[in-house]
Structure formats: C-alpha cells, structure tokens
Amino acid sequence: MNQHAQKAAEFIRNESRTDWHDEALWFIRSKRDKAAHGIPEWEELRELASQVKSHVLSKLDQYLEQFEARAIQNGVQVHWAADAEEHNRIVHSILKRHQVQHLVKSKSMLTEECHLNDYLIERGIEVVDTDLGERIIQLKGEPPSHIVMPAIHLKKEEVGELFHEKLHTEKGATDPKYLTEAARQHLRQKFLTAQAAITGVNFAIAETGGVVVCTNEGNADMGVHLAPVQIHCMGIEKIIPKAEHLGIFTRLLARSATGQPITIYTSHYHRPKTGGAMHVVIVDNGRTAQLGREDFRNSLKCIRCGACMNTCPIYRRSGGHSYGYTVPGPIGSILTPGLDLKKYSGLPFASTLCGSCSDVCPVKINIHEQLYRWRQVIAEQGHLPAAKRQSMKWAGRVLSRPGWYNFFGKIGRWAIRRLPRPFLYNRFNEWGKDRELPEPPRQSFKEWYRENKRL
Amino acid sequence: MSKSKIIAAIQKNKPAEVLLPSIPSFETGNAKPFDAFVATAEAGGSQVFRISDSPGLNTVINTLFPEAVNIASPLPTVRSTIDLEKIQSTTDLESVDVAVIKGQLGVAENGAVWVTEADCGQRVLPFITQHLIILLDPADIVHNMQEAYQRIPVDATGFGLFIAGPSKTADIEQSLVIGAQGARSLTIFLEASQ
C-alpha cells in the first residue's frame, strides 16, 4: 500500500473524527461558494488571474530583476537562494549579523518547506511562530496539516490540554475565546522582545519593488513593525507585474480561502522603518525545474489559497498529514512528484480525478489533469507498486482481446453471484476492502443486444 | 552567484512569451458605493458611525471607550494622552487603549480602508492598540479593489495597508474569535470633510 493510503487508513479509523474533519472543510468550501457567487465577474477574474500568471512565468527572469532593482532603490537588501539549504544559511547569516536571539515568524509555507525553524533552533535562536494555528502546532511539535488553517485537524479539547501544559491555562478549559486570549497575551510578550521578524510573501510587485502579506490576525505586522529587522522570504513565482494586478488577486485570494471578501490586513511593505533593516530572500528550491516541465509548470501559478484542499473528497477524509509534505492536498500532489518522483509516487493516486480542485482554483490550474499526467509519468518510469503494475498489465491484455474480454466477463458475472465471500473478498482484492462489489447484471450488453436487436 | 544560476535556469526553462491581459475596471453602474461599504464593513465585524462635526469627536470616543486610559493619535483634533513623536521605543505603545487615525480610501466590496504609515505616526500603532478608530471621508469610498489600486500609489510611503475589520482568527475548531494579535475592534467614523 502506498504511504498516503496507509496514513489515510489510520486517519479514517476514527469515524466520527473523520466526519468532523470532512464537514469542517466542506463548510469552508460552502463559504467560498457564497463569496464567489457574490461577484458577477468572478469567472472573468479567475481567467485574468490565470493569464497574468502565465505572462509572469514567461518573463519571470525580467520581472525578478526588475523587482530586485526597485527593491534595492527602496533601501531593501535582496538575497537569492538556489535551494532550502542556502535559504536557511542566508537567513541565519542575517540574524547573526544583527545579533538576533529572539525571532518571531508569521505564516510562511516556504520556510516550512525549507525547515528553517529546526535549522535556526539548532543554532541557538528562539523561533516563535505567531499565527495562532502555527503556534499551536509548533507547541505540539507537529507539521501543519493545511496551508491556510494549519491546525484544522485538532479539536479544541486537544488545544486546551496543550495550552494548559505549555501556557498554563486552566485545566479542562476548551473555550476558543479563552484559549485565543491566552495565546494573545503569550504572543504579545514575544512580539515585544523579538529582535527580528520573518514573514512569507503573498505577492511581490515587480514595478515597485514591494512585497504584500495578507493575514487575519495581524501577527505579521506586530512582528515586522516592532522588531528592528524584518525578513521576507519568497518563492520566485510570487512576482506580479504591477500594483494594479493586486486588484485581481486580492479579490480572489480570501474569497477562495475562507469566503471572506478580503483578509483583515493586506500589508504592503516597500521600505525599511526608520533605523531598521528590511531583507527579501528570493528562493528557487526546485521551482525553475518545475518551470521547465511543460505539462506541470502551471502549478507555479498557485497563490496558496487552500481551496483545492477544502473541496477535495480525499483530503477531507484523509487529513493533511497523510500527504507527508508541507503543501498537502491536490496542489501538493502535483508539486511533490517534481521534487522526488519515487518518494511521492503515491500522491497523484490520492485523487478520484473528479476535477473539483480545478473548478475552484482561483488561478485556474488544471490540477486534476496534471494528477492524471503524473500517473502516466510514474508508470512510464516504473514507480508503480507491483500489485498495480500487474493488474494493469492483465487488464490491458484482457481489454485488447475481444474473445478474452467476453470470456472473463462471463466468469466474473458468474463468480460474483455464486462464489462464497472469502473467495471474492481477500487480500488480493484491494478494491473490495472497504467496498462491496457491484451487483452483477444477468447478461452483458453484447448478449442483450444480440437478443434484442430485431425489436 | 545563485542569482545568475536562477536567472539562467529560468531563461532556459520558461515558456514562449504570453501577453499580459489588460485589466477592465468592472464598473458597477451608478450605484452609490456608500451603503455597500457600510454593509460589508459591518459584516466584517467593524462598527460604522456617521458623525457630523469634529469637535464632537472626542466626546464620541469617550462615550464608546469610557475605560480607555491611553489614547494615541497623530491627528491634532484628537485629545491624545501619548505624543507619538516623542516615544522612545515602539514597545512603549504597548499600553495604548485607543488609536485614532485617518483612512485615505474605503472599498465598498469588502469594507477595507487604505491607510499608510504617514497616517499612523508609528507603523505599529493600528495593530498594537487595543481598539482602533479610523476616520474616513465618504467621498473617498470606491466600488472595488481595481478602482482602489488605480487611486493609491502603493509605494508613496514605505508601508501601507488595507484594514478590513478587527483582528480575528478561526484557528481553533473554526470558531471565529475577534481579537487575535492585532486590535480587538475597528470603528469607522464617516465624516464629510468641510
């Protein structure tokens, strides 16, 4: 069994919890629908967003250079990192130069991807994640299970217990309001003493050399404006040409993510504060390679809204941790095979190919088509598990020989009707593990047609 | 060094040039954006008041926040207890109960208000304060984000942002809680400038 299937099997063992997870995400998907339907030009916006991103990818080198030049003019220090290791090294050297011991971070999937926290903690720096969901999982020692709602897999009782242990809240307290207030007080102290703040980047404007960060909690700004040093880490694909394009993306992002018309804070950072320093780290880490894969380069358009996760029938019932990567769900399943085809060869199969992800994606990435395409690549390169390879081979033989097809059809119909259960439901029948085989028809369509064609 | 490597890899791998589409402004007819702004702002958790005279401003603030001890504002019409220009360190703003700032532009489709550091006195003020009040001229309300970005030069100052309500989170079991790390409330005073 592939890794995703195995972890998903563990996840669904607790049925009521699975249902709860499923419903929580579907609720967000419904809110997204309502918000999207409130905008008459919604589909036009999606199309424009997709086209702008296509354009950017086709001139990415020029836009990055333009962005860098403008940012430098603005007094920003720009760094380039080819991979995660270099990214971490750069961030650490900036912190060292400014003698930073206490660091606050707002949500950044890129730094998760690079495992920055561990790298810095090993080098003696205190790293505090300040988005509530991220702080929860950081205290719990877990990776995020969703890119927008990192702690969506946890129940309030679990958060209550965790906070009791780590933040000394009352034992047994589970009220989200009370727990959030406790986190607020705890994080305020961290903000006030931090010497540097790191944020991710939602959009980087080539024309003006500024970066845009969207949050609801205000944690990015509390960090950035209180600490003397601010560092913004971005993947190369975050570039947009001009500020006017923010009009499209800010209209799409929050509506797709949570159903809000816009995030509470949409912050535009262009220059360091008086007496402060501002750094931007531009990271490749596999993105240029993905740009070179014609069938898959569109995955770089992603604005990390999470809508494809919220709608996915597999994600909702298997949980973010089952994917084994920072970005889970449908988008994660088309990003990961490009990083390590063998390791993530199970993920493109964690899909029903229903296409719901592509339907909700605000930048119109053809996610389900790419999932299908990855399956082909995985098969061509011999990474299919043996059971799947064998059954595909046999299915191919049977389906290409009409005589065999008729014969096995007949046997199959007879067998399902007559054979005792243990013959049908056993370890060779992967499909029948949690499912009943369909009721077999009395005769095949061919047989029926022969009988009835004169009518 | 890595820069030239990354740029070279992009040049090698990028697709043929795709044209940049032009962006329409999505006119919403002649409907007045004012009512829509009030509705979306309130739906996002903001309180909206129409006030008619600035001298009454301080009375309104005191009525809304009777327990506020520290009031900070770069506006001369507001009776501040903290002089924003004289503070030694931004962490001194930790005790601010109410901050009052001017907003430059409101957006009807989402209830967001554009504010820059020039309006704040200190960049951190609208976040670190317990409660935030923004004064906005109803004449400065536009329909949507396209229109908003046409009107604002985003890099006119070093920092600018849209604020669309009080700080909030739903990170614990999707329950909405107002007052995460930023201001616990947002009050918008709509006041026509004379």
Ligand code: SF4
């Ligand atoms: S792939 Fe599309 S739907 Fe999924 S997170 Fe990215 S932008 Fe959102």
